[in-house]
Amino acid sequence: MFDEMHGLDASCRPAYAVVEDWLSRTPPEFLARKEREAEALFRKIGITFAVYTEGGDPERLIPFDIIPRVLDAGEWDLLASGLEQRVKALNRFVQDMYHGREIIRAGTVPERLIEGNPCFERKMVGVDVPAGVYNHIAGIDMVRTGPDEFYVLEDNCRTPSGVSYMLENREVMMRLFPDLFARQAIQPVSHYPEELLATLQSVAPPNCPGDPVVALLTPGFYNSAYYEHSFLADEMGVELVEGQDLVVQNGVVMMRTTEGPKRVDVIYRRIDDAFLDPLAFNPDSALGVPGLFEAYCQGNVTLANAVGSGICDDKAIYTYVPDMVRFYLGETPILNNVPTWRCAEADDLAYVLDHMAELVIKAVHGSGGYGMLVGPHASKADIEEFRAKLKAKPHDYIAQPTLALSTCPTFVANGVAPRHVDLRPFVLLGGDAVRIAPGGLTRVALKDGSLVVNSSQGGGTKDTWVLAPAAQTQSQSQSQWQAPRQPVAEG
Amino acid sequence: MLSRTASNLFWLSRSIERMDYVARLLDVAQRMSVLANPNSLNEWHSALIAAGCETPFFELHERSDEAAVLHYLIRDRRNPSSIMSCLVQARNNARAVRAALTLDVWEAINGAYLESREFDEETFSSDNFSTFVDWVKRQALLFNGAYSNTLLRTENFNFLRLGTFLERADNTARILDVKYHVLLPSFEQVGGSLDYYQWAAILRSVSARRSYHVLYKGRVVPWQVVEMLILRPEMPRSLRSCYEQVLENLDVLAQRHGGRAGEAHRLAGEMHARLRYSRIDDIFQRGLHEFLTDTIDRTGVIGEEIQKFYLG
Structure with a gap:
C-alpha cells in the first residue's frame, strides 16, 4: 500500500519533509487543540454550512482534517497537463456528439452509448455554443496507487461541487498554521473565483451588447450545495439568482432588480438540464425560467455548463476517453483510466x-x-x-x-494514522484559456481501512498543497497562479 | 439589486416590527382588561381589531376570551400575524438572503427563533405573560440595533428601513385606534379615571410614559397623547417620524437609481407633508378614528406601490 508521506517503506518522501518534521515535533494535544480551533473557525466562516440545514446542527459540518495532503510541483504539472488534455478531449467529444459524430462514424465509439444516454439532449443537435465550449467547469476525480500511478476515476461535467471546500480549507489552514506556509512555498488557490469569472466572461454569447453580465443560477437555499452557490457568487461579485428572478423578454434573459429588468449574458447554472426551462424540458419545473432555452439557442445567453454536456459523466463513455484524446487531439493520453x-x-x-x-x-x-x-x-x-x-x-x-488507494497521514482519535484519499481537481475551460487551480479537493475516508470518502459515509476533507517548483522563490509563487494556457480548440 | 433580495429584506424587518407590535398590543389589552370589569371581553376584542385579525379570528372562535385571543395572537400559525408566525417568517426571509446580512443580524433572528421554544404552550401562563412580552420587545430591539449598527449603508439597509418604518407607521395608527374600539362603560366619563388609565396604558405600551412627561410635563390628557404619537418629531414612533424615515429611504433609493421614482415616492411625500403641517385640533375635529383609518389605508397603498415598483 502506497502512503503519500512514507512511500512504500517508512522513509519520508521529499514533498512531505516539512509536514513530517512538523508532525514529529508536535504533540497530539496540540493537534487536538488546533482541530478544535479549526472547527470553531469553520463554524464562524462557514456558519452557513450548518445554517442551511434545519435546526443548525453543528454535526453537519463536514469533518476537516488538519494535516495537509502534499503534491510536489512535478507531480502536479503532470496531472495538470493531463487534466487539460482530458478536458479538451471531452469538450471536443460533446461538440462532436451534437454535430457530425465523426468519432462514431470512425467506429471508435459505438452509437448506442449516445442514443441510450439519459444526459443526451436531442434539442442540442446542431446548436452552436459560444467559443465551442461545453464543459466550462469540470471536476475530475482522481485516485493514486503508487509514486507515479494516478488514475481518473470519473469525470464530472454536469455541475461538479466542492470547490468552496477547497477554498475554505486553505483559508482555515493559513490561519491555523502560518508557520508551515512560511517554511515552504505553496501554490495559492484563492484566485479560483476570479479565474471562474474570467472563464465565464470569455464565453459571452454572440449577441452580448457590452461587458457580459454574469449570474449564478441556484435552485435555492433548500439545496444542499446552496452554501457553495452563495459563496461563489459573493466571491465573484455576481448576483445569485433563482429561476423566479429571471424572465425572458423578446428572447433576452432579464433579471428582476430594484432598478427594473437588467440583461443577463452568461449564466453559471447549478441546476440540472431537466429543470432549466419548463417550456423546453421538464414542464413541471418550478426552478427554471420559461423561454431560457430558446434565448440560449438564439445566442442571447450562455449557459455554463452547456445543456447536454452531462453525457461525459456516463461511465461507459468514460472508458473511451483515452480514445478521444487520440482521436481528437492526436496525442497520447497523459492520464490513465482505471x-x-x-x-x-x-x-x-x-x-x-x-x-x-x-x-x-x-x-x-x-x-x-x-x-x-x-x-x-x-x-x-x-x-x-x-x-x-x-x-x-x-x-x-x-x-x-478494487484499487489499493494511497493513504495520507490523518489526525484521528488515537493520533496520526494513514487514511485513504482521493482528489478532485477543478478544471476551467474558457474561450481563451484553460485554468486549473493547483490541487483541488482532497477527500479522506476517516474510518480505518475504509475506501469510501463520501461525506455522507464518514468522509472528510483536507487541504491540498501543491509545492512551488524548487527554483522558485516564495514571492514568485505567491504572485503567480496557473498561467493561462494556450487557446482552446476551434470554436 | 435583485428584487427578490429587496423583498426578503423588506418583509424581514416588517415581520420583526409586527411581532413587536403584537406583543405591545397584547400588553395594552392586558393592562386595560385589569382595569375593566372582570367579565368584559371588550379589551381582547379590541386587540383583535387593532391587529387586523377580527374576521379570521371569529371564523375559528365564538368568543374573544383572554385565552383564545392570546393563543391566536401569540402562537397560532394559522394567523400570519401571530408573534410566532412573524418570527418564523422573518427567519425564512433572513435565511433566503443570508449573504446580504451580517452575522450579528442573522444571530439576532436565529437566536430569537431558537429561544422562542422556551415559551411553548405548556410552560406559558399568565404568570410569565409580561416576561414574554418583554422578551419579544427585546428581540426586536436586538434586531433593529444589529442592523442599524452593523449593516453597510447600501440598498439592503434602505429596504430594511423601509420595512421597519412603514410597518411602524401602520402599527402606531392601529394602536391609537384601540382606544376608539375600547368603549368606556356607560357610567364612566370621558376624561374620567378609567379613560385616563386607558390612555396611560397606550403610552406605556409604546415605552413612552417617561417621554410624555418630558415633552408635556403634566398629567396624561388624550389630545396630547395623540399629538405625541401622530405629530411630534421628537417621538421616534410618531407617524411623522416614521414617515420621515420612509420618505428619506425612498429618496436615497431614487438617488441611487439615477432619479428613478414612482407613485410610492409621491404618496409618501404627500403623507409626510400632511403630518408635518397638521394641527392636532383639526385632527380631533374631523374625527380621530377617521384620520387613523385613512392613515392605515394610505400606508397600505404605499406598501403596495413599493411592492410593485421595487419588489415585483
Whole structure:
C-alpha cells in the first residue's frame, strides 16, 4: 500500500519533509487543540454550512482534517497537463456528439452509448455554443496507487461541487498554521473565483451588447450545495439568482432588480438540464425560467455548463476517453483510466461474471455510489442479486478492480494514522484559456481501512498543497497562479 | 439589486416590527382588561381589531376570551400575524438572503427563533405573560440595533428601513385606534379615571410614559397623547417620524437609481407633508378614528406601490 508521506517503506518522501518534521515535533494535544480551533473557525466562516440545514446542527459540518495532503510541483504539472488534455478531449467529444459524430462514424465509439444516454439532449443537435465550449467547469476525480500511478476515476461535467471546500480549507489552514506556509512555498488557490469569472466572461454569447453580465443560477437555499452557490457568487461579485428572478423578454434573459429588468449574458447554472426551462424540458419545473432555452439557442445567453454536456459523466463513455484524446487531439493520453471491463462486450462480461467477488461493478448512469456493487464487501446474496441485474442488462454496467488507494497521514482519535484519499481537481475551460487551480479537493475516508470518502459515509476533507517548483522563490509563487494556457480548440 | 433580495429584506424587518407590535398590543389589552370589569371581553376584542385579525379570528372562535385571543395572537400559525408566525417568517426571509446580512443580524433572528421554544404552550401562563412580552420587545430591539449598527449603508439597509418604518407607521395608527374600539362603560366619563388609565396604558405600551412627561410635563390628557404619537418629531414612533424615515429611504433609493421614482415616492411625500403641517385640533375635529383609518389605508397603498415598483 502506497502512503503519500512514507512511500512504500517508512522513509519520508521529499514533498512531505516539512509536514513530517512538523508532525514529529508536535504533540497530539496540540493537534487536538488546533482541530478544535479549526472547527470553531469553520463554524464562524462557514456558519452557513450548518445554517442551511434545519435546526443548525453543528454535526453537519463536514469533518476537516488538519494535516495537509502534499503534491510536489512535478507531480502536479503532470496531472495538470493531463487534466487539460482530458478536458479538451471531452469538450471536443460533446461538440462532436451534437454535430457530425465523426468519432462514431470512425467506429471508435459505438452509437448506442449516445442514443441510450439519459444526459443526451436531442434539442442540442446542431446548436452552436459560444467559443465551442461545453464543459466550462469540470471536476475530475482522481485516485493514486503508487509514486507515479494516478488514475481518473470519473469525470464530472454536469455541475461538479466542492470547490468552496477547497477554498475554505486553505483559508482555515493559513490561519491555523502560518508557520508551515512560511517554511515552504505553496501554490495559492484563492484566485479560483476570479479565474471562474474570467472563464465565464470569455464565453459571452454572440449577441452580448457590452461587458457580459454574469449570474449564478441556484435552485435555492433548500439545496444542499446552496452554501457553495452563495459563496461563489459573493466571491465573484455576481448576483445569485433563482429561476423566479429571471424572465425572458423578446428572447433576452432579464433579471428582476430594484432598478427594473437588467440583461443577463452568461449564466453559471447549478441546476440540472431537466429543470432549466419548463417550456423546453421538464414542464413541471418550478426552478427554471420559461423561454431560457430558446434565448440560449438564439445566442442571447450562455449557459455554463452547456445543456447536454452531462453525457461525459456516463461511465461507459468514460472508458473511451483515452480514445478521444487520440482521436481528437492526436496525442497520447497523459492520464490513465482505471482498467475497466465493459460489460456490453461479451468477453468482458464473461470475465466480470466469473470474478464478481473481486470487482467493483458500477451502473453506467449512476453517480454518488448508487447502483454499485463492491465485490469484496458484498454478501453472497448481494452478488447473486446483482448477477441477475447484470445479466439482464449488461450494457448498463462496467466493472473495475478494487484499487489499493494511497493513504495520507490523518489526525484521528488515537493520533496520526494513514487514511485513504482521493482528489478532485477543478478544471476551467474558457474561450481563451484553460485554468486549473493547483490541487483541488482532497477527500479522506476517516474510518480505518475504509475506501469510501463520501461525506455522507464518514468522509472528510483536507487541504491540498501543491509545492512551488524548487527554483522558485516564495514571492514568485505567491504572485503567480496557473498561467493561462494556450487557446482552446476551434470554436 | 435583485428584487427578490429587496423583498426578503423588506418583509424581514416588517415581520420583526409586527411581532413587536403584537406583543405591545397584547400588553395594552392586558393592562386595560385589569382595569375593566372582570367579565368584559371588550379589551381582547379590541386587540383583535387593532391587529387586523377580527374576521379570521371569529371564523375559528365564538368568543374573544383572554385565552383564545392570546393563543391566536401569540402562537397560532394559522394567523400570519401571530408573534410566532412573524418570527418564523422573518427567519425564512433572513435565511433566503443570508449573504446580504451580517452575522450579528442573522444571530439576532436565529437566536430569537431558537429561544422562542422556551415559551411553548405548556410552560406559558399568565404568570410569565409580561416576561414574554418583554422578551419579544427585546428581540426586536436586538434586531433593529444589529442592523442599524452593523449593516453597510447600501440598498439592503434602505429596504430594511423601509420595512421597519412603514410597518411602524401602520402599527402606531392601529394602536391609537384601540382606544376608539375600547368603549368606556356607560357610567364612566370621558376624561374620567378609567379613560385616563386607558390612555396611560397606550403610552406605556409604546415605552413612552417617561417621554410624555418630558415633552408635556403634566398629567396624561388624550389630545396630547395623540399629538405625541401622530405629530411630534421628537417621538421616534410618531407617524411623522416614521414617515420621515420612509420618505428619506425612498429618496436615497431614487438617488441611487439615477432619479428613478414612482407613485410610492409621491404618496409618501404627500403623507409626510400632511403630518408635518397638521394641527392636532383639526385632527380631533374631523374625527380621530377617521384620520387613523385613512392613515392605515394610505400606508397600505404605499406598501403596495413599493411592492410593485421595487419588489415585483
